[in-house]
Amino acid sequence: MFQTDVILDRRAAGRPVRRAAPGRIISAINLARDRAPALTLTQFLVFMAVAGEEGIRLYELGARIGESQAVISRTVRALTTVGEPGTLPPAHGLLTLMRDRDDGRGRRAVLSPAGRTLLGQIEHALES
Numbered sequence: 001m002f003q004t005d006v007i008l009d010r011r012a013a014g015r016p017v018r019r020a021a022p023g024r025i026i027s028a029i030n031l032a033r034d035r036a037p038a039l040t041l042t043q044f045l046v047f048m049a050v051a052g053e054e055g056i057r058l059y060e061l062g063a064r065i066g067e068s069q070a071v072i073s074r075t076v077r078a079l080t081t082v083g084e085p086g087t088l089p090p091a092h093g094l095l096t097l098m099r100d101r102d103d104g105r106g107r108r109a110v111l112s113p114a115g116r117t118l119l120g121q122i123e124h125a126l127e128s
Contacts, residue, residue: 028122035118038090042067046075047094050109051119057100058107076109094118 032047033039039047045065050056056064062072077086081093094115100106111119 024126024128028125031121031125032118035121036090036092036094039092040075042071042075043079043092046072046109047079047115047118050095051111051115054110055098055108058109061109079115081112081114 032044049064058072062069077088079092079095080087082091095109096112097107100108
């Protein structure tokens, strides 16, 4: 587990909650930007949301991070690998899209091998 600061959070009704130290979070974002220089904050949030729940449906992803379906669609397509249908530049190669087995029209996002590598590096940075 990574080192955390204990803080009081109004949303937690005054109960102490553990949060990663802000400096460690910034370090994790900077690490991700070093590996993918054109990575935006929205792309980072989408990447981390997918890492937290691999196989998440795209419409659920939008609700999870508070973005419209249009933003989620463009963001996910920019995070996929070159050669995947619908990929947009800069094609970071961090995610792969799969058809939903239960609903052939739906798509689910999972980490690509490069995405798993980056996640491991981020986790290591947060633990250090």
